[in-house]
Amino acid sequence: MTSILVRYHEIALKKGNRPYFVELLKRNLVSAVKDLGFKEIRSLPGRLLMLFGEQADEEKIGRRIERVFGVANFSFVERTSLDLEALKSGILEALDGRRFSSFRIDAKRGDKGFPLTSPEINREIGAAVKETTGARVDLKNAECTISIEILPRDAFFGFDKIAGPGGLPVGASGRAVSLISGGIDSPVASYRMMQRGCRLIFVHFHSAPYLDKSSQEKVRELVKLLTRHQFASRLYLVPFGEIQRQIVAAVMRPLRVVLYRRMMMRIAEAIAKKEKASALVTGESLAQVASQTLENLAVIEKAATLSILRPLVGMDKQEIIDQARRIGTFETSCIPDQDCCQLFVPRHPATKARLADVEEAESRLDLAGLIQLGVEKAEVEEFRFPD
Numbered sequence: 540m541t542s543i544l545v546r547y548h549e550i551a552l553k554k555g556n557r558p559y560f561v562e563l564l565k566r567n568l569v570s571a572v573k574d575l576g577f578k579e580i581r582s583l584p585g586r587l588l589m590l591f592g593e594q595a596d597e598e599k600i601g602r603r604i605e606r607v608f609g610v611a612n613f614s615f616v617e618r619t620s621l622d623l624e625a626l627k628s629g630i631l632e633a634l635d636g637r638r639f640s641s642f643r644i645d646a647k648r649g650d651k652g653f654p655l656t657s658p659e660i661n662r663e664i665g666a667a668v669k670e671t672t673g674a675r676v677d678l679k680n681a682e683c684t685i686s687i688e689i690l691p692r693d694a695f696f697g698f699d700k701i702a703g704p705g706g707l708p709v710g711a712s713g714r715a716v717s718l719i720s721g722g723i724d725s726p727v728a729s730y731r732m733m734q735r736g737c738r739l740i741f742v743h744f745h746s747a748p749y750l751d752k753s754s755q756e757k758v759r760e761l762v763k764l765l766t767r768h769q770f771a772s773r774l775y776l777v778p779f780g781e782i783q784r785q786i787v788a789a790v791m792r793p794l795r796v797v798l799y800r801r802m803m804m805r806i807a808e809a810i811a812k813k814e815k816a817s818a819l820v821t822g823e824s825l826a827q828v829a830s831q832t833l834e835n836l837a838v839i840e841k842a843a844t845l846s847i848l849r850p851l852v853g854m855d856k857q858e859i860i861d862q863a864r865r866i867g868t869f870e871t872s873c874i875p876d877q878d879c880c881q882l883f884v885p886r887h888p889a890t891k892a893r894l895a896d897v898e899e900a901e902s903r904l905d906l907a908g909l910i911q912l913g914v915e916k917a918e919v920e921e922f923r924f925p926d
């Protein structure tokens with residue numbers, strides 16, 4: 540029988556929000572493992588206990604829980620009856636074959652009816668472990684920490700703590716629309732916002748039929764990977780080629796990229812309104828490319844009224860790549876594709892677009908009509924994890 544003790548950081552829990560936070564974390568944990576023999580989840584003070592059926596695949600369960608935002612760390616634990624001797628012999632038996640020179644016991648008594656206090660449990664079990672293993676007690680830097688939980692119906696113990704991703708449970712901070720391109724940056728930006736508790740709706744702009752569908756395939760794969768953290772995602776695929784064609788017809792070359800970006804913001808904002816999302820997310824990073832100078836970022840964001848979150852703005856490309864590798868999106872992002880930003884773009888885009896010039900250029904466009912075109916022609920796809 541597999542049982543897991545999940546710990547979360549309490550610092551992040553402002554008093555009033557705490558029950559909501561814990562409820563979301565529980566719901567997300569259950570979503571993550573519901574197909575892996577999951578039976579029950581119980582709230583304990585500051586932590587959660589998850590119970591699974593007999594033949595649960597611990598490795599698989601561990602990999603799923605490692606991705607649930609809000610989890611500080613977790614341990615696989617064993618259940619014994621509510622009895623000190625049973626606990627002692629259970630622990631000694633489980634320790635058989637483990638080698639360590641120092642240890643500490645970390646007992647928590649959720650059931651105050653248990654005859655011994657936590658320090659007393661620590662002392663009793665500690666003495667037995669010391670005698671059997673010869674290891675010394677070290678409260679600061681123990682090689683092995685033995686966690687004990689005394690609950691009303693049974694007791695649990697476990698050894699190693701596996702690190703979780705930290706952050707806040709997805710949903711705790713509201714909803715945002717993430718502009719996802721198929722490049723390296725936007726999936727990392729999306730990950731970072733989900734880690735801060737945002738539930739994301741994805742929007743991708745493509746230039747089919749002017750270009751092929753490769754960027755859409757990549758984005759589907761990336762959204763699939765990111766859905767492992769929020770369990771359900773919606774992706775809007777917006778045909779952008781016709782909109783680009785109209786921009787190109789009306790606007791001088793150097794300003795096109797900034798105009799494309801401003802149209803993306805407007806369409807994403809219209810989708811955000813529909814989805815009741817309260818911010819936009821991009822993978823922009825200061826000065827990484829011509830469209831991301833301070834001047835251009837300022838002109839681009841004026842096209843939207845919602846706040847634009849740029850979690851990568853101060854990150855180096857190498858840092859972003861390192862994180863993309865860790866979260867598993869890098870390889871997909873590196874597959875060559877035809878990105879809409881390659882369509883009709885000048886060799887030397889403006890690096891310091893002026894708002895007055897941009898607005899003058901846009902006055903020749905039917906902005907409302909183009910936004911409507913984008914929103915109406917968007918195809919919507921749903922993703923679920925686990926499938």
Ligand code: ATP
Nearest residue numbers: 718719720722723724725742743744821822823879
């Ligand atoms: P990325 O690696 O995310 O593509 P990038 O370094 O290539 O970023 P840009 O192409 O300038 O930078 O794009 C900046 C941001 O604009 C992207 O991170 C993304 O949020 C958004 N964006 C760009 N192209 C698209 C697109 N085709 N669909 C949706 N969003 C896009």
Ligand code: MG
Nearest residue numbers: 720722878880
């Ligand atoms: Mg890009």
